[in-house]
Amino acid sequence: TSASNSVPSWISPNRELGSHEQTVFEETPRPRPTLSVSSPRTVGACFSGLQLPAGVEPYMIQEIVKLIQLDKNGIYPYEICLDDHPVERGWFPYMLSDECCLQSMMFSVRAFTDGAQPNQLSRFARLHITKTLQMLQARLNDPDQSFAISDGTIMVVFFLASAAELMGDFAAVENHIRGLEKIVNLRGGVRALNVHNNLQVKVCRADLSYALLSGRQPLFFKTSISWDYFLADRGLIQCSHSPHDTSIHIFLKTNIDTRLHNIFRDLHAFSCISNLAYQTTRKLSPDIYNEVMISILYRLTHLSFDNPMQEALRLSMLAVSSTIFMQRQFMDNPYTYLLNLYRNALFQVSSSTGPQLPVSLSLWMTVLLHVVERGEQSLEDGRGERLDRAVSNAGVESWPQAREMLRSVVWIDFVHDRVGKLVFEASMVRLGKSAIWDS
Template structure:
C-alpha cells in the first residue's frame, strides 16, 4: 500500500510584512518581501531519506513537509468559524476576508478528492503564508475566488471581480517589467498559475495558453521544474496547470518534454499476467503506467477500507507521473494502445484535475474517448465488450446524466445487453478488473447502471419470450 505520514511542522521565528493601505509597500518592506519569496531559489536541499518513496518530479526522496521560509511562521488570526489565517500583506474589507475564508474552507478542498487525502494543514500551507508576504498574491486570490462565486451564482462578471482583475494584472505587469528578481519568484509564479487555471475555468483557453507559455519561460529561467524541489506545493501546482492546459487544448505539455523516466513509479509487479487477457500485447511503457495506476487504485481502496489516508503530496506525485507519461507517449492511432491510453487518461483526469462539484468539461478528451468507444464497435467478443463497458463508465463519471453524456447511456445499455449483465454487483466486479476506486466511483457507477437498465431487464425478458 502506498502511504506516507507527514511529520508535525516545526515552529520558526516570526517575520511579517503588514501593509494596511492600497499604496505600494515602502522600500524596506519590499526588501523583506524579496528576501522571503526568493529564499527557496538558493536553499540547500536536505539529504535524501532512502526509506521514503522517491519523488518522480525531483528524482530524489520525497519531502513530506514543505516550509516557505526557515524564518517565517504565521501569526494565528481567526476568521469565520475559527479558520487559522495570518496577518495580511494588503488591506482587505470584510467581504474580501469572507472570500478568503470561503476559498480555504470550500474551494481548496474541492481541488482534490478529500476522501483519499490527508486533511490540509492550513496553518502551514504556503497559500496561507503568501497572504502575509505578497500583496499581489492577495489580489490574485481575491480575483480567482470572486470569479468562482460569480460563476456559481450565475451573476456574470461583477464590478468587484473587475477591480481585483485590474489590481492583479497591473501589479503583475509592473513586477514582470520593473523587478527582475521578483519577476520569477515563487509567489509571482503562483499568481501566474492562478491566472492559467482561472482562465481555463471560464473557457478562455487562448489567454490560458499564453500564460502557460509565460509560466514555462519563468520556470526555465529558474532552472526548470526540479529547481523548485524545496517548495513541493508550488511545484505540483505548476505541473497541474501545465497538464490541465494540455488536456483542455489537446496538446503536449510543456514541462518534461525533453525526456522523462518511463519506468514504473510505484508498481513492483508489471507482469503482463496481471492484465486482462485481451490487453496482453500492450506497449511496454503503457504497461508500466497501467501498473502504477492499478497499484494506486488498490492502495486507495485499501486505505479507505482500513480508515487510513494517502498523503496529499504523494497522491499528486503519482498522478503527475501518470499523466505526463500518458500525454507524452506516442501510440498508433486506432490501436488498442490508444484505446487503453485514452481510457487511463480520462480516469486519471477525473481524479486529479476535476474539481468536485464543478463538472469541468474536457471536451477534447471526451471526444477522444467517444472515438475510442466507437472504434470498438463491431468487435463483438465479450472481452472487448467488457473493455468498452469500463470505458463507458469512465466517460460517465465527470458529468453524469447530462446532455453531453446522452450517447453514453445508449451505448451502456447496449453493452450491458451484449454481456447479459442485469445486476450492479456483477457489473462492479467486472469494472474492478480494470481501474476502479470504490469511494470515488461506486455511487456514480451505480447511478449510471440504474440509468442504463431502467428498461433493459424488460427488454431481455421480452427477447426470451420471443425465442
C-alpha cells in the first residue's frame, strides 16, 4: 500500500495507523459479553506465579480484573470493535509493578461497588484512598521529578478522577484533571505520551469526560488542532440515503461553518461504518475507534457559536457522540449539563428566523433529544409537541421510513433504535396515525 493510502493518527499526526483497508478488519462474530468475569479460581491461577508488590493480595487482582472487564465493555462496543486484550495493554503493567497505582485502582473498585458518596466511604475504600494519597504525595515531593511525572503517576491520577466521577464529586474531578494537565504538560503534552499502553487515550477520555460533565472546554488540544475531516472520504464505506442526504448536504454546505461540516461528515461516516460492522463480521480496531472518538469530541468541545442554528447542530453532535463514545452504563444521565444546553438550543432554533432546517435534520434533532433523555416524555414543557410536529412534517408513516431519515444524519441502529422506535411510535399514537410497526 502506498504512503498516500495510510491513515495518519489524529492525536499524533506523524504516526500512521495503517492503510485504509486495514482500518476495518475481518472477524467472526463474538458472543455478547456479559458483566461476569472469570471465576476467582481461574483468575487466581492466572496470577499464581506472579511476584506481587508488598501488601498486595491476590484478591485485589481479582477485583481489578472485574473492573477492567467492566471498563472494556463500556468503552469498546462489542458490536463494532475487535476485542482488545487487557492484560497486554493499558492497566496491567502498572497494576503489577506500582503499588500506588494498584491502591488507586482498588479505590476505584470500591467506589464503584460501594456506590457511596465521598463522605460515606467504606472502611476498605478509606484505607485504599489514604494509602494512595500518601504514596502520591511522597512521589510528588521527591526531588527526583521523573517518578512524579511517570506513566504510573498519570494512571494514579486518572483512577482518582474516575472514582470521583463515579461518586459524583465533580469538584474533585476538576482538581484531578487539572493535576493531570500539569503532569502531561511536563511530559511534553499528550502527543509525547506512550502510544503502546493506551495512556494517550485514557488521558484524553478523562479530559473529555470532564468537559462534557462541566460544560467547559477540555484542557488539551487547545492549539494545533486539525479541523480537517478524519474519517470521511477515505473510501472506507459507500453509503447512500437518497433523497434525504442531498438536501442535508446542500443545507450544511451553504449554512454551516466548514469545521462543523467536517465533523458532521466524520460522524455520519462513522455511523454508517458502525451499522455495517454490526450487520457483518467487519470490525473496527480499538485504535481507529479511539482516534475517531478523540478527533470528533475535541473538535466539537473546542467550538462554540453565537448563531442558534450552528450551536444547536454542534450540541446535537455532542449529544449523539455522548451516546456512542462516552456511555456511562452505571450512571443515569451523567451529562445533565449537556442535556440542558441541548434542550435550550432546540428551543432557540424553533423560535429563530434563520434558514429552514431540512425535514430529516429537524426530525433527527428532535428524536435525538428523547433518545439522550432515554425516552423520558414531558408534554407540559412542549417537548412532546415539538416531536409530534417534527414527525408530522417529515411525512413518514412507519418506523422503517423514519429510521431511513435518521440514518441519513447520524444513527447507529444498536445504540439508538430501542428508544428511538419507542418515542416515534408514541408520537404516531398521539398524532392518531395508523403506523406500520415494522422493525
